[in-house]
Amino acid sequence: MTSTIIWTVVIITVLGLLLALVLYLVAQRFKVEEDPRVEEVENALPGANCGGCGFAGCHAFAEAAVKAPDLDSHYCPVGGNDVMKKMAEILGYEVREKAPMIAVVRCNGTCEARPRINEYDGIQLCSVKAELYAGDTGCSFGCLGCGDCVAVCRFDAIRMDPSTGLPVVDQEKCTACGACVKACPKRIIELRAKGPRGMRVVVSCANQDKGPVAKKACANACIGCGICFKTCTHGAIVFENNLAYIDFNKCKLCRECEAVCPTDAIHGINFPKPLDKPAVKARIRERQKKAREAVGEPKKMEEKNNG
Amino acid sequence: MARRTFSIGGIHPADGKISRECAIKALPLPATVHIALSQHLGAPAKPLVAAGDKVKVGQPIAEPAGFVSAFIHSSVSGTVKGILPCQDLSGNRQNCIEIAVEGDEWLETIDRSDTLVTDIPEDAKGIVEKIRLGGVVGLGGATFPTHVKLSLPPGKKCEMLIINGCECEPYLTSDFRTLLEKGEQVVVGAALLKQALGADQATIAIEDNKPEAIDHIQRIVGQMRAKNPKYAGIEVLPLVKKYPAGGEKQLIDAVMRRQVRSGGLPIDVGAVVQNVCTALAVYDAVQKNKPLIDNSVTVTGECFPKQANLLVRVGTPLRAIVDYLGGIPEEAAKIISGGPMMGKAVANLDAPTLKGTGGLLFLTNKQTKRMPESHCIRCGKCADACPMGLEPFLLYRLAKAGNMEALEENAAQDCVQCGCCLYTCPAGIPLLDLIRQARSQVMGIIKARAAK
Numbered sequence: 001m002t003s004t005i006i007w008t009v010v011i012i013t014v015l016g017l018l019l020a021l022v023l024y025l026v027a028q029r030f031k032v033e034e035d036p037r038v039e040e041v042e043n044a045l046p047g048a049n050c051g052g053c054g055f056a057g058c059h060a061f062a063e064a065a066v067k068a069p070d071l072d073s074h075y076c077p078v079g080g081n082d083v084m085k086k087m088a089e090i091l092g093y094e095v096r097e098k099a100p101m102i103a104v105v106r107c108n109g110t111c112e113a114r115p116r117i118n119e120y121d122g123i124q125l126c127s128v129k130a131e132l133y134a135g136d137t138g139c140s141f142g143c144l145g146c147g148d149c150v151a152v153c154r155f156d157a158i159r160m161d162p163s164t165g166l167p168v169v170d171q172e173k174c175t176a177c178g179a180c181v182k183a184c185p186k187r188i189i190e191l192r193a194k195g196p197r198g199m200r201v202v203v204s205c206a207n208q209d210k211g212p213v214a215k216k217a218c219a220n221a222c223i224g225c226g227i228c229f230k231t232c233t234h235g236a237i238v239f240e241n242n243l244a245y246i247d248f249n250k251c252k253l254c255r256e257c258e259a260v261c262p263t264d265a266i267h268g269i270n271f272p273k274p275l276d277k278p279a280v281k282a283r284i285r286e287r288q289k290k291a292r293e294a295v296g297e298p299k300k301m302e303e304k305n306n307g
Numbered sequence: 308m309a310r311r312t313f314s315i316g317g318i319h320p321a322d323g324k325i326s327r328e329c330a331i332k333a334l335p336l337p338a339t340v341h342i343a344l345s346q347h348l349g350a351p352a353k354p355l356v357a358a359g360d361k362v363k364v365g366q367p368i369a370e371p372a373g374f375v376s377a378f379i380h381s382s383v384s385g386t387v388k389g390i391l392p393c394q395d396l397s398g399n400r401q402n403c404i405e406i407a408v409e410g411d412e413w414l415e416t417i418d419r420s421d422t423l424v425t426d427i428p429e430d431a432k433g434i435v436e437k438i439r440l441g442g443v444v445g446l447g448g449a450t451f452p453t454h455v456k457l458s459l460p461p462g463k464k465c466e467m468l469i470i471n472g473c474e475c476e477p478y479l480t481s482d483f484r485t486l487l488e489k490g491e492q493v494v495v496g497a498a499l500l501k502q503a504l505g506a507d508q509a510t511i512a513i514e515d516n517k518p519e520a521i522d523h524i525q526r527i528v529g530q531m532r533a534k535n536p537k538y539a540g541i542e543v544l545p546l547v548k549k550y551p552a553g554g555e556k557q558l559i560d561a562v563m564r565r566q567v568r569s570g571g572l573p574i575d576v577g578a579v580v581q582n583v584c585t586a587l588a589v590y591d592a593v594q595k596n597k598p599l600i601d602n603s604v605t606v607t608g609e610c611f612p613k614q615a616n617l618l619v620r621v622g623t624p625l626r627a628i629v630d631y632l633g634g635i636p637e638e639a640a641k642i643i644s645g646g647p648m649m650g651k652a653v654a655n656l657d658a659p660t661l662k663g664t665g666g667l668l669f670l671t672n673k674q675t676k677r678m679p680e681s682h683c684i685r686c687g688k689c690a691d692a693c694p695m696g697l698e699p700f701l702l703y704r705l706a707k708a709g710n711m712e713a714l715e716e717n718a719a720q721d722c723v724q725c726g727c728c729l730y731t732c733p734a735g736i737p738l739l740d741l742i743r744q745a746r747s748q749v750m751g752i753i754k755a756r757a758a759k
Binding site: 117118121122123125127128131132133134135136138140 | 399651652655676677741747
């Protein structure tokens with residue numbers, strides 16, 4: 001009886017050692033050489049596997065970054081500049097600082113501003129709704145409100161506000177991975193520079209209809225009047241298809257466009273003080289007056305129009 | 308003889324054909340029409356007119372932009388106001404030609420008399436060319452340009468032309484009225500299509516809930532066959548009333564007992580299917596030089612006081628039709644363009660009619676409200692009902708998971724969007740909503756792969 005136990009133990013042990021040897025030899029023979037820096041880089045990455053960098057996940061990004069000659073075309077939006085600096089140290093590359101970005105919803109068609117003209121009772125998915133029709137309000141460009149953006153966010157950074165029916169981005173949690181941008185069938189979410197201390201000015205509308213049509217559909221719509229375009233002294237406003245768009249690379253945060261917008265479609269975000277509209281308007285008038293005097297041809301009509 | 312129908316799936320929704328006694332009447336001309344440039348499958352047409360131009364009824368105002376596209380003709384006489392985007396019935400912008408109506412002056416080339424022209428020209432190419440110039444598109448729902456369907460791919464032979472008179476959608480009666488009132492023209496149209504295709508046989512398939520139409524067409528076909536050898540080979544076939552008997556693949560199955568393979572075309576099994584109203588439009592285009600400028604629209608619904616079948620000029624605002632019949636009833640909760648199974652909800656009543664508009668249906672809240680969604684109880688009713696032999700419960704779950712490969716393996720691309728699964732589901736699961744989307748995604752993937 002004892003000898004059976006002993007024999008069993010011996011045989012199993014010897015067998016185990018033999019197989020371990022075989023495994024070791026096979027592992028040596030078929031070893032996959034991987035750059036050790038890939039693992040280092042991967043450890044430095046956030047590990048969210050969100051795909052915001054354009055690769056299948058953090059590992060794929062690390063591999064690509066190690067192989068790349070520089071880091072210009074690789075950027076982890078979730079980790080931001082800190083992670084990129086760490087990566088650059090590991091790989092010995094130079095890294096250019098990128099302005100931190102954030103997702104911005106370009107629609108402010110709240111429930112009151114944008115009356116519902118019909119009722120949708122199909123499956124509550126924006127993607128399905130968008131394929132069926134223009135939406136349950138008169139605006140065919142605005143938010144559909146089913147929250148596809150909320151469903152794809154891996155960072156819990158976007159939620160639907162039941163009082164407005166619009167998605168709200170959490171300033172702290174948003175990593176600008178761009179998942180919501182891709183998920184929105186109406187293409188109203190965009191990535192913008194976060195701005196100094198989070199301050200930024202945005203046109204919160206994507207409606208390309210002509211003024212009266214847009215206004216009828218939504219009280220907060222950009223009606224394409226072009227006043228902001230004419231007022232901006234930094235050339236930051238692009239005016240196309242009855243819609244104004246602020247180029248965040250050129251915007252100097254003077255908030256003049258916000259003051260002149262007749263429908264309040266332009267929003268200043270995270271500014272320490274509320275906008276003093278009359279003061280800004282007076283400043284604009286003063287400047288325009290001076291400009292005309294400099295030319296030497298005072299035009300009374302224009303002054304009236306701009307006032 | 309056993310009653311014929313398609314072999315798998317199908318449902319029996321309530322018939323609802325309460326407008327069957329309403330003869331087709333012409334709707335008075337509206338003040339303005341908006342004629343959409345995209346009212347057929349394929350590339351939107353290119354406009355031939357500009358603002359300020361005077362047009363007559365039947366004058367071409369847009370030409371095809373590509374092979375799969377169609378001519379569009381003015382449905383009224385008057386002045387072109389401009390080419391501008393206006394909202395279609397789903398609220399999306401479509402480019403339309405706006406024409407202010409002045410009088411009703413027709414092109415002189417159009418034969419407006421009632422004389423029946425039964426002679427069938429020998430020249431098949433000439434018939435197809437006339438159909439192309441007439442802007443005829445398939446009026447069964449898909450609005451596929453008819454001349455493209457008649458241009459058979461090389462090496463293919465059409466054995467059987469099927470004229471679809473099933474009208475399996477509940478409520479709609481415009482095809483039925485057309486068969487009763489314009490039966491002779493439909494039969495001549497069928498003979499013209501048969502000649503154009505070089506087919507030996509043609510079958511006019513009619514569901515057996517329309518016995519008057521079956522008798523009427525059978526009598527006409529008998530008379531025609533006796534007079535003119537060109538009409539030999541045309542038969543009338545009654546089919547069992549079962550939805551979706553009018554689906555192209557279901558109809559081929561019912562009539563010829565042949566199955567179109569996944570991704571294949573009817574011509575692969577030697578069939579071409581055309582709708583009754585298309586046959587009438589073909590007759591008008593070839594024998595009378597009258598392009599496709601009007602179509603019959605059933606306006607119906609239990610809550611709608613006046614049932615009607617109206618002959619409506621293309622581009623008429625839907626609101627003009629509703630106002631003519633006394634406005635929207637209070638109980639109406641949903642307006643559907645087309646039938647209740649496959650029609651599209653109207654989000655904008657100012658939208659113009661298109662060549663393919665076949666019905667305007669008013670449903671009450673009770674009739675149209677979806678029941679709350681609950682859990683799948685694995686009853687398998689959806690799989691039993693699916694006329695394409697798919698498994699909707701599985702496709703729904705795969706679509707939720709976004710598993711495109713498995714969706715393709717399980718033939719999501721074969722879905723014909725008939726809505727049988729949604730109709731039978733006792734748990735109120737929005738099967739079709741998601742499968743429809745998955746289908747278009749899978750088809751996009753297949754197309755992208757083929758393009759490589």
